[in-house]
Amino acid sequence: TSVLITGKTNLDTNGIPSFEVESMQIGQQVIPELLLSQAESWLNELIVKKINEQVPGLQIMNINISSGLITMSGMR
Numbered sequence: 001t002s003v004l005i006t007g008k009t010n011l012d013t014n015g016i017p018s019f020e021v022e023s024m025q026i027g028q029q030v031i032p033e034l035l036l037s038q039a040e041s042w043l044n045e046l047i048v049k050k051i052n053e054q055v056p057g058l059q060i061m062n063i064n065i066s067s068g069l070i071t072m073s074g075m076r
Contacts, residue, residue: 001027007040015059015074017051018044 007021021040024031031039051058051072060074 009063009065011060011063015061017047017060017063017072019047 004023004025005019005021006023007019010018010020012018019040021036021043024036024039051060055076057076058074059076060072062073064071064073
């Protein structure tokens with residue numbers, strides 16, 4: 001099934017990325033507001049965890065989203 005997430009990305013002063021989820025739809029089901037904050041927290045924790053596992057100490061400098069593909073670049 002498809003997932004549509006609408007929101008924006010942020011980078012803090014330490015180069016830690018975060019996503020602010022405004023709406024989410026899985027298939028035809030719109031996710032209620034109550035679950036959006038939980039999904040947002042889970043997504044942000046997962047992304048930071050995976051970045052730290054694969055590239056410890058990476059400071060994200062740029063986030064690009066194009067055609068559903070998220071690309072992050074940075075430096076150590």
